[in-house]
Structures are given as structure tokens and as C-alpha cells.
Amino acid sequence: MNRLLKLLPIQFPIIQAGMVYVSGGKLAAASAEAGILGVIGAGSMKPEVLDQQIKKALTLTSHPERLAVNVPLLYEKTSEQIEVALRNGIKIFITSAGSPKTWTKILKEKGCVVMHVTSSPELAAKCEDAGVDAVIAEGFEAGGHNGRDEITTMVLIPQVVVAVKIPVIAAGGIGDGKGIAAALALGASGVQLGTRYLATQESSAHPAFKKLIVEAKSDATMLMMKKIVPVRLVKNPFFEEVKKLEDQNATKEELEALLGKGRARAGMLNGDLVSGELEAGQIAALVKDLPTVSELTQRLLQEYEIAVSTLPKKL
Amino acid sequence: MNRLLKLLPIQFPIIQAGMVYVSGGKLAAASAEAGILGVIGAGSMKPEVLDQQIKKALTLTSHPERLAVNVPLLYEKTSEQIEVALRNGIKIFITSAGSPKTWTKILKEKGCVVMHVTSSPELAAKCEDAGVDAVIAEGFEAGGHNGRDEITTMVLIPQVVVAVKIPVIAAGGIGDGKGIAAALALGASGVQLGTRYLATQESSAHPAFKKLIVEAKSDATMLMMKKIVPVRLVKNPFFEEVKKLEDQNATKEELEALLGKGRARAGMLNGDLVSGELEAGQIAALVKDLPTVSELTQRLLQEYEIAVSTLPKKL
Numbered sequence: 001m002n003r004l005l006k007l008l009p010i011q012f013p014i015i016q017a018g019m020v021y022v023s024g025g026k027l028a029a030a031s032a033e034a035g036i037l038g039v040i041g042a043g044s045m046k047p048e049v050l051d052q053q054i055k056k057a058l059t060l061t062s063h064p065e066r067l068a069v070n071v072p073l074l075y076e077k078t079s080e081q082i083e084v085a086l087r088n089g090i091k092i093f094i095t096s097a098g099s100p101k102t103w104t105k106i107l108k109e110k111g112c113v114v115m116h117v118t119s120s121p122e123l124a125a126k127c128e129d130a131g132v133d134a135v136i137a138e139g140f141e142a143g144g145h146n147g148r149d150e151i152t153t154m155v156l157i158p159q160v161v162v163a164v165k166i167p168v169i170a171a172g173g174i175g176d177g178k179g180i181a182a183a184l185a186l187g188a189s190g191v192q193l194g195t196r197y198l199a200t201q202e203s204s205a206h207p208a209f210k211k212l213i214v215e216a217k218s219d220a221t222m223l224m225m226k227k228i229v230p231v232r233l234v235k236n237p238f239f240e241e242v243k244k245l246e247d248q249n250a251t252k253e254e255l256e257a258l259l260g261k262g263r264a265r266a267g268m269l270n271g272d273l274v275s276g277e278l279e280a281g282q283i284a285a286l287v288k289d290l291p292t293v294s295e296l297t298q299r300l301l302q303e304y305e306i307a308v309s310t311l312p313k314k315l
Numbered sequence: 316m317n318r319l320l321k322l323l324p325i326q327f328p329i330i331q332a333g334m335v336y337v338s339g340g341k342l343a344a345a346s347a348e349a350g351i352l353g354v355i356g357a358g359s360m361k362p363e364v365l366d367q368q369i370k371k372a373l374t375l376t377s378h379p380e381r382l383a384v385n386v387p388l389l390y391e392k393t394s395e396q397i398e399v400a401l402r403n404g405i406k407i408f409i410t411s412a413g414s415p416k417t418w419t420k421i422l423k424e425k426g427c428v429v430m431h432v433t434s435s436p437e438l439a440a441k442c443e444d445a446g447v448d449a450v451i452a453e454g455f456e457a458g459g460h461n462g463r464d465e466i467t468t469m470v471l472i473p474q475v476v477v478a479v480k481i482p483v484i485a486a487g488g489i490g491d492g493k494g495i496a497a498a499l500a501l502g503a504s505g506v507q508l509g510t511r512y513l514a515t516q517e518s519s520a521h522p523a524f525k526k527l528i529v530e531a532k533s534d535a536t537m538l539m540m541k542k543i544v545p546v547r548l549v550k551n552p553f554f555e556e557v558k559k560l561e562d563q564n565a566t567k568e569e570l571e572a573l574l575g576k577g578r579a580r581a582g583m584l585n586g587d588l589v590s591g592e593l594e595a596g597q598i599a600a601l602v603k604d605l606p607t608v609s610e611l612t613q614r615l616l617q618e619y620e621i622a623v624s625t626l627p628k629k630l
Contacts, residue, residue, distance in 0.1 A: 141455075141467040152454065178501050182501050305629055315328060
């Protein structure tokens with residue numbers, strides 16, 4: 001039996017990624033209904049908003065056990081976010097952007113499943129030492145925040161699989177059933193898909209942002225802001241401003257000043273495609289439609305079966 | 316039947332990549348003997364050196380039909396290189412770093428097979444229009460010269476497979492049979508491996524450079540020189556000099572001055588690990604030994620079979 005299906009109460013080894021401004025209660029509930037892990041991205045949420053979104057998800061799914069919360073550990077409100085999630089009965093946590101040591105023990109003592117996001121085999125080993133149940137190994141091609149070593153999914157997964165004994169979930173650059181087959185061939189037990197689930201009916205990304213993803217070409221994104229925290233952005237006028245500053249060798253402070261506050265909300269939630277910050281993965285180029293989460297998930301399962309059945313048994 | 320095996324007179328759909336200073340006649344002949352395509356990397360060779368290396372390969376293999384030459388199209392000696400290869404009976408050409416229009420028609424009229432290296436689906440379509448027989452789609456994680464859009468193998472292959480009807484060969488980030496299975500799951504008909512064949516007994520890389528590859532960690536390489544031509548380098552003191560200049564926002568001219576002449580030869584062929592330029596792919600981190608080409612190829616075939624046989628048929 002698939003190791004991720006032993007660990008999580010889901011039907012298929014697929015995680016819908018937590019994404020700021022994109023994965024609220026509606027998307028997570030639709031994912032839970034579709035048999036995969038539905039993750040609310042707490043990164044962009046004040047504790048009271050997270051509370052609302054979890055409660056919303058609970059009203060929309062008969063599978064509350066398939067709901068999870070993604071908590072970046074570098075915000076000041078992390079503790080409150082985790083408290084809110086626990087109070088609402090959330091039992092599955094994905095932690096990221098911080099030390100896996102900080103929260104894993106506390107959450108495990110409360111009977112939760114903990115997975116930590118890693119961008120290198122070395123950090124993956126530290127996650128295992130910290131007691132997490134699985135690692136999500138995320139490659140350079142992924143949207144949003146990213147590792148400094150620029151290791152791609154193709155190269156990262158086989159290394160992480162060797163570095164740890166716990167299940168490895170592949171993330172970054174996976175947008176269809178072929179990609180899932182590739183990730184499992186590399187040794188992953190499951191996959192996490194972000195951008196592909198962003199482009200669904202139920203995500204809370206603004207319709208204009210979803211349209212931009214559907215129309216994205218192969219060169220639509222680039223990893224930027226390496227002086228602050230590397231983040232993969234969709235190319236838009238705001239991106240061009242960032243690029244101009246970076247080409248001029250701007251300081252961290254100048255970049256932070258340009259970034260300011262509220263750009264991600266403006267872009268991804270409110271649809272300001274000009275001055276908003278738009279985060280997405282390279283796989284946007286492969287996204288051509290906006291299905292429902294259920295339709296998408298069924299399609300992924302079928303594509304996977306075709307990909308595996310057509311692979312030659314010998315070279 | 317595998318589409319690459321229809322096109323090329325080889326036993327297994329694997330290409331040993333042409334690599335400057337690394338893939339001479341000895342490596343190419345060993346690859347041909349092992350049943351895969353043995354490629355002499357002409358990029359670093361004067362026409363008379365290429366002539367010697369092809370003649371050497373011809374004495375070392377009973378399968379001259381499995382020998383190919385990789386010709387970057389941006390050197391002044393391209394025409395002479397191609398003439399030398401044709402005169403020695405080479406019938407398979409891999410062209411790169413230039414327009415596929417320049418040479419494809421001429422080579423096809425002489426009965427040759429032509430494959431062009433691409434880093435984007437858009438260029439892949441242009442290659443097909445120019446009449447090439449196959450494209451080698453090379454991702455961001457690959458060693459040496461690289462595309463500007465930083466598209467990874469995981470994301471590139473499924474797009475190129477849709478963009479063209481001709482066979483697609485995946486390159487970049489493939490170092491074992493799992494990686495080959497992943498590439499084929501993504502839709503590739505075959506694979507090209509560079510760094511993995513660099514680390515063999517028969518490659519002409521200096522022993523000290525080979526040792527460095529075997530000891531490489533996950534963060535051992537980085538894509539640099541984006542102002543000139545992007546190239547993935549192994550981190551060494553020369554790399555640190557490049558990085559320092561780039562962090563200071565150096566001009567193209569300053570970078571070219573630092574690069575100077577002969578650095579790649581000094582590093583890769585002569586083993587100057589301090590001031591030499593060392594090119595390798597991210598997959599170096601997965602390379603742990605220096606087998607013969609025959610041992611390596613047999614191992615890849617076995618690993619592939621295991622990877623495919625253990626893939627679940629359904630999710």
C-alpha cells in the first residue's frame with residue numbers, strides 16, 4: 001500500500017498545496033471531497049480569517065479528516081494560527097519556512113500528523129530528526145517561496161529519498177498525470193500540486209489571475225528577490241520593476257521598499273495584474289483550462305494510469 | 316518500438332552527451348560498444364583534434380554507426396568541424412547553440428540524422444520546422460551552457476512533447492534509471508546523460524575533476540554568467556570569483572575579462588580545480604562512483620526496469 005495513504009486519511013496520494021490568497025476553505029473542502037488532502041494556506045491569514053476559512057471548509061465537506069493547514073513558521077502569528085487550527089479539529093499540519101524543530105514535537109504530542117517543506121536533502125534529514133511524519137520536497141520550478149540552492153524536482157527527489165526513511169512528497173513542476181508518474185518513478189510516495197489547483201473553479205485566486213495562468217507561456221515565470229527570500233513570480237509590470245531594480249544591483253532595502261505591503265493580496269486575490277505580486281510555478285505553461293477540483297482530480301488519476309501503462313518495461 | 320531506436324542504430328534509447336574536454340574518442344567508442352549513442356563533443360576541438368578523436372574512436376569500436384558528433388553552431392570553425400566529421404563517415408549530428416536552419420538541410424541531403432538541442436518548446440517547434448529528426452530538450456539543471464528561461468526538465472519535456480511530432484530526448488538532471496523512467500513517463504522517447512557519463516573510467520575529464528563530481532553535494536553547482544551565456548558551474552575558487560563579480564553587478568566585459576581563455580581546458584582536462592572552469596549538472600550530487608561505461612549502462616537498464624516495475628498501476 002502507498003505509504004502516504006497509510007499516513008493520511010485520503011484516497012489518492014495527492015496534496016492540494018497551501019497557497020497564499022488562493023487556497024481558502026472552499027478549495028480545501030473541494031479537495032477533501034475529491035479524495036485528496038485539502039490544504040488551507042494560512043500564510044496570508046490573520047488568525048480570525050483562518051478561523052473563518054476552516055469553519056467554512058467544515059461546512060462544505062463531509063471529510064473534515066482530509067483538511068490540513070499550511071503554516072509558514074516565520075510569521076509572528078504562527079502560534080495563534082496553530083491554536084486556531086487545533087481548536088477547529090485540524091489534525092494535519094504542513095509547516096514550512098522555518099525550523100522543523102520548533103513545532104513538530106508539540107503537534108505530535110497532540111496527535112497530529114506533521115509534514116515539513118524542504119528544498120534540499122540536508123534539510124530533509126533534519127526534518128526527519130525533528131520527528132516529522134513526511135517531507136514535502138519542493139523543487140526550483142515551484143511557485144512562490146523557494147530554496148536558495150535552486151535544486152530542481154528531477155534532481156531533488158532521488159536525493160531526498162536516499163536522505164530520509166519517511167515518505168517523500170514531490171512538489172514543483174507537476175501539473176498532470178505524467179508528472180505524477182515521473183515523481184513516483186523518482187521515488188516519491190505522493191505529490192503536492194499548487195499551480196494546477198490554483199487554476200480550478202474553487203480556488204480563491206482572482207478570475208483575472210486564473211486567466212493569466214491559463215494563457216501562460218513557457219517563459220511566464222522567473223525566480224526573483226534572491227536578496228530577500230527567493231520567490232517565483234509571474235512576469236507582469238510589477239515583475240518588470242523588480243527585475244529593473246535587480247539588474248541595477250539594488251539593495252535588500254530597496255527591494256523591500258518596492259515590495260511594500262499588500263502586493264500579493266492585490267495581485268492574486270484582487271486581480272491587480274499590473275502592480276500586484278503574482279506567484280505561480282513554471283508548470284503554469286501546461287495549464288490550459290479551469291476545471292472543477294473533482295474533474296481535475298479524476299483527470300489526473302486517468303492520465304497517471306495511461307502514463308504508467310504506456311511506459312516500456314525495458315529500455 | 317521506441318521511436319529513438321527507429322531513428323538511430325543503437326540498442327538502448329540513451330545518448331552519452333557531447334561535453335567539452337570530457338567526451339573524446341575514447342568515451343564515445345565505449346558508449347557505442349555499450350549499445351548507446353557515443354557523442355564526441357566538438358565544441359572544444361580544433362578541426363585537426365576532432366579528426367584525431369574520431370579516428371581514435373573508429374579504432375576502438377566495432378560500431379562506428381553509433382558514433383555522433385556534437386557541434387555548437389556558434390564557433391568560427393563549425394564548417395570545418397562538420398567537414399572533418401563527414402569525411403570520417405559520421406552520419407549522426409547533434410547541433411546546438413545556434414539556428415537549426417543553418418546546417419540541417421545540408422546534413423540531411425548528405426543522408427545524416429540531425430538532432431538539435433533546445434531549452435524551450437518554442438525553439439523545439441522551430442527545430443522541427445527546420446527539418447531536424449529529433450530534439451534534445453535540455454532543462455535548467457543540466458551542466459554547461461543553458462537556456463535563458465530556466466525551464467526545468469520536469470516542466471520542459473511535457474511541453475516539448477506537445478510542441479513537436481518528432482521524437483523528444485530528455486536531458487538535464489538524469490543520472491540513474493529512475494530518472495530515465497521519469498523522463499519517459501513525461502513523454503520523452505529517450506534520454507541524454509552528460510554528467511553521469513563524465514564520471515566514468517573512459518571520459519577524458521581529469522581524475523581530480525572526476526573525484527570532485529563523486530564528492531559533490533546537492534548545492535555543488537549554480538547557473539552563472541547570465542550576462543554572457545548562462546553556464547552551470549561547479550563551485551570552486553574560480554566560481555567564487557565569478558560570483559563576487561556578479562554580486563557587484565559587473566559588466567559583460569568584466570566577466571569576459573575574468574573568464575579569459577583556456578579556463579575550461581585548465582579545469583576539466585588538466586585538473587586545475589582552483590582557477591579552472593568546471594562544468595557539470597546538478598545531478599553530480601547523485602554520482603557516487605566511477606564505473607566503466609559498460610557497467611554504468613547495464614546498471615541504468617536494470618535500475619530502469621526496477622523503477623518501472625515498482626510503479627503502482629493506479630494511484
